[in-house]
Amino acid sequence: xxxxxxxxxxxxxxxxxxxxxxxxxxxxxxxxxxxxxxxxxxxxxxxxxxxxxxxxxxxxxxxxxxxxxxxxxxxxxxxxxxxxxxxxxxxxxxxxxxxxxxxxxxxxxxxxxxxxxxxxxxxxxxxxxxxxxxxxxxxxxxxxxxxxxxxxxxxxxxxxxxxxxxxxxxxxxxxxxxxxxxxxxxxxxxxxxxxxxxxxxxxxxxxxxxxxxxxxxxxxxxxxxxxxxxxxxxxxxxxxxxxxxxxxxxxxxxxxxxxxxxxxxxxxxxxxxxxxxxxxxxxxxxxxxxxxxxxxxxxxxxxxxxxxxxxxxxxxxxxxxxxxxxxxxxxxxxxxxxxxxxxxxxxxxxxxxxxxxxxxxxxxxxxxxxxxxxxxxxxxxxxxxxxxxxxxxxx
Numbered sequence: 001x002x003x004x005x006x007x008x009x010x011x012x013x014x015x016x017x018x019x020x021x022x023x024x025x026x027x028x029x030x031x032x033x034x035x036x037x038x039x040x041x042x043x044x045x046x047x048x049x050x051x052x053x054x055x056x057x058x059x060x061x062x063x064x065x066x067x068x069x070x071x072x073x074x075x076x077x078x079x080x081x082x083x084x085x086x087x088x089x090x091x092x093x094x095x096x097x098x099x100x101x102x103x104x105x106x107x108x109x110x111x112x113x114x115x116x117x118x119x120x121x122x123x124x125x126x127x128x129x130x131x132x133x134x135x136x137x138x139x140x141x142x143x144x145x146x147x148x149x150x151x152x153x154x155x156x157x158x159x160x161x162x163x164x165x166x167x168x169x170x171x172x173x174x175x176x177x178x179x180x181x182x183x184x185x186x187x188x189x190x191x192x193x194x195x196x197x198x199x200x201x202x203x204x205x206x207x208x209x210x211x212x213x214x215x216x217x218x219x220x221x222x223x224x225x226x227x228x229x230x231x232x233x234x235x236x237x238x239x240x241x242x243x244x245x246x247x248x249x250x251x252x253x254x255x256x257x258x259x260x261x262x263x264x265x266x267x268x269x270x271x272x273x274x275x276x277x278x279x280x281x282x283x284x285x286x287x288x289x290x291x292x293x294x295x296x297x298x299x300x301x302x303x304x305x306x307x308x309x310x311x312x313x314x315x316x317x318x319x320x321x322x323x324x325x326x327x328x329x330x331x332x333x334x335x336x337x338x339x340x341x342x343x344x345x346x347x348x349x350x351x352x353x354x355x356x357x358x359x360x361x362x363x364x365x366x367x368x369x370x371x372x373x374x375x376x377x378x379x380x381x382x383x384x385x386x387x388x389x390x391x392x393x394x395x
Contacts, residue, residue, distance in 0.1 A: 017075045020111040020163065027071055030103070034064040037096065055091035062087055063100045074107040078120050085127045089134040098145045101127065102152030109156025110163065117156075124149045274298045276311050277333050280318040287322055289348070290330045297337030309374045310335070310344055310395065313382070316371050317346040317393045324391070325349060344395040350386070371395065 037060065062084035069077040081104055088097040101124050108120045128145045274295050281293040314335070321331050329349035336343055368384055375382040375395050382395040 016113060016116055017073070018113060019074045019108070019116075022070060022074060022107060022111060030067050030070055034067040037064070055087075056093040056096075059084060059087050059091055059093040060096045063096045066100065066104065070104075070107065074104070074111045075116050078104050078108050078116075078123075082123075085123070089127075089130060092135045094131060094135065094141065094145075097127075098141065098148065101145075102148040105149060106152035106156030106159075109153050110159040121149075121153055124153075273302075273307050273311055273314070273335055276314055277335055280314065281331075281333055284318065284321060284325075284331050288328055289321065289325050290328075292330075292332045294332070294334045295336065296334075298335065300337050302337070302342060306342060306378055309378060310342060313371045313374055313395050314344060314346065316368075317344075320368075320391075320393075321346065321348040324351070344393075346393040347390050350389055350391055 063081070066077050066081035066084055069080040081100065084097055084100070088094050105120055105124045109117045112120070125146070128142055128149055131142045131145065277293050277295055281291040284291040314333070318331075318333070325331060325348045329351075331346070331348040334343075334345040371384075371393075372382050380395060382393070384391070384393045386392075
């Protein structure tokens, strides 16, 4: 006895009459059995080669109708079997019904709700136990009928158990697929943040220094601007290579994972917070922004993942300073460990109200969102707000 593997309840929430639909192949076989049985018995009755009489024909017809109703629901089919159960006792015709009862009981046990299957079991047992009281011909058959009923019930419950397990497995696979999709989405967001931080920062510096080189008053100033452009391009390439090594080390892209791990280890110092603060401070100085850098307590054992996250936050904050700080403005960068908390502060002066933003840069706000996401990932907080003529970032 089988049921459709992917089937669930046919309608809405589970109720007394709800049931999984049966497998189509079983429905076809059951219908053929009913049709062939009725047609052969009826043909024998017409030709006079059998002993089939009108009462037996009626009982067989009622059983066949119940089997055909299986195409709707097993619960409806068992309910449709009730007239055949009653007629078999009244007309003393049991052989066809004794085969159909275990069949439909097993189908109900495999597909219907437990409450309905228990009722169906009680009806089947009651019908079987009443046989000795309504017939003298089929009385000894009661024990065989009880065995068939028990087998139908047992096999149906076993199939139902397997179907439930399969549905649970399918639900777990679906949930795992949804979790993998969410993880992949988060990974894509993280990759997008990294690309934004790396590319946006260095391209901002390169763009500004290129403009400075165009309008430089002396050859020395132009050479300095070109040197900064070259250094920023080298930094961007190194960062992109580190990202590629990380993806290779985690097996997300093709490559030598062992070599990638070595390269990541060798390049870890490049994301050191103290080194980054000094480097970014010099970049801002090269853009004509007076910058003061202060670090405290960074010699402590700070997890590499935390340092990397805060390094990227610092990088994005400095990029925003380069975009929006006034020409000849000021910036203060402070990174320190305070009571086992790693704190970052980046403050910069703002242009005079009404003055255009430095180099005509606009902000999409995605950088601030990425900064907050990085800090939130480690249970921290981040704020960015205007304070008079200053813009203050805290993380």
